[in-house]
């Protein structure tokens with residue numbers, strides 16, 4: 376079986392160890408000859424990388440492992456780039472969340488003004504990775520899950536139209552795992568779904584088991600009462616995520632014929648979200664206090680002891696979708712997956728130039744999107760507004776246009792008026808002066 380060379384871009388990510396453990400658990404179907412980490416923060420990456428070096432030495436000494444901040448070294452001789460960078464890291468996520476809240480608007484990593492601010496930082500970072508890949512390994516594929524994936528995907532569609540980049544998200548996978556549990560199945564892969572929307576903005580329209588039996592009624596009965604909180608919580612879900620999974624019951628009620636992505640709560644119930652937010656302590660603070668501390672604490676313990684049992688790093692089971700995607704390209708499996716791709720007619724009554732999240736068959740030449748057909752007025756209206764926001768952000772970044780970014784924030788369903796949008800924008804510009812292009 377052919378072996379592959381992978382570079383993880385954003386080697387210092389809190390998700391890197393979980394993904395490495397997941398890659399190791401999947402060597403039977405996606406074998407590696409080389410694994411490299413690349414990051415522009417050498418010190419942050421070193422802690423994660425030195426711990427992963429210990430794990431790799433124990434579990435897979437044959438895989439050549441290295442880490443670097445040098446793009447040429449990182450991107451030379453690779454088959455796949457797995458990209459999960461966060462430009463500005465958690466301190467800037469904290470700003471994205473807290474600045475809108477100061478103006479009474481929700482603060483969220485990928486939605487509303489916070490997501491727009493993050494998008495304005497991510498576009499340049501991800502385009503740079505694409506350019507490194509094309510320069511040093513022109514035949515490689517980039518599997519990107521750097522957020523905000525919707526804006527990043529629109530930027531690459533528009534500014535690097537020929538790039539071999541696939542944008543993907545794990546939120547549908549997380550929700551489908553819960554649906555499978557609700558339906559009494561062992562694995563989400565026992566379900567066959569139809570879904571459409573934008574990233575963090577979509578709906579399931581059909582869920583069947585492998586024999587074609589409709590699972591929607593059983594799941595509906597549960598979601599109407601409990602949202603996506605399953606009968607027993609084997610996930611050990613954090614309180615703030617649990618609120619989101621529970622709130623899905625109210626989001627669902629707006630169209631009981633479908634099931635919604637949890638992120639729609641930010642667009643459909645923004646007043647509720649603001650009321651339930653603490654402007655002094657947001658999700659970024661929770662992540663810094665828990666996940667970041669836990670991952671870096673475990674890595675340091677592993678490095679000191681020289682053995683992986685000294686830490687408590689966990690395999691990221693959800694991340695196996697990344698192996699599914701890599702294996703689909705590498706071995707032409709034609710696996711059916713939800714990807715963020717140009718609409719190009721798949722949703723018949725929607726902008727052909729929108730980046731939509733829909734089922735695709737994936738093989739060695741990339742994704743083949745499946746036809747969705749016509750979508751209803753409610754979803755079409757919401758999606759049209761949100762796509763316009765995402766396109767305006769990319770145009771604002773490309774042209775350095777203050778007015779287009781003001782328009783984008785004004786158009787977000789999470790923002791009440793142009794005056795509030797302007798006040799938020801002016802604060803965001805100040806906070807992002809080291810990251811955004813200058814706006815005129």
Ligand SMILES: NC(=O)c1ccc[n+]([C@@H]2O[C@H](COP(=O)([O-])OP(=O)(O)OC[C@H]3O[C@@H](n4cnc5c(N)ncnc54)[C@H](O)[C@@H]3O)[C@@H](O)[C@H]2O)c1
Nearest residue numbers: 385387388389390415416459460461500520521522544545
């Ligand atoms: N698509 C999805 O569904 C999904 C799921 C989980 C996480 N994510 C995304 O994964 C990313 C990582 O998340 P995290 O919480 O682990 O963040 P993190 O801050 O722990 O890690 C991000 C890493 O990226 C590095 N980085 C920043 N800019 C860079 C650049 N220009 N070049 C190279 N490296 C750069 C940082 O130094 C940091 O080490 C985020 O974008 C997050 O939103 C996406």
Ligand SMILES: O=P(O)(O)OC[C@H]1O[C@H](O[C@H]2[C@H](O)[C@@H](O)[C@@H](O)O[C@@H]2CO)[C@H](O)[C@@H](O)[C@@H]1O
Nearest residue numbers: 484485522544545546547548549550658662693
């Ligand atoms: O607030 P965070 O940093 O914990 O999470 C933000 C990310 O949330 C989604 O990914 C979740 C996933 O849905 C969940 O099931 C589990 O696997 O954790 C993931 C990361 O926490 C979302 O899809 C990402 O885009 C967000 O970055």
Ligand SMILES: [Mn+2]
Nearest residue numbers: 524544545546
């Ligand atoms: Mn996502």
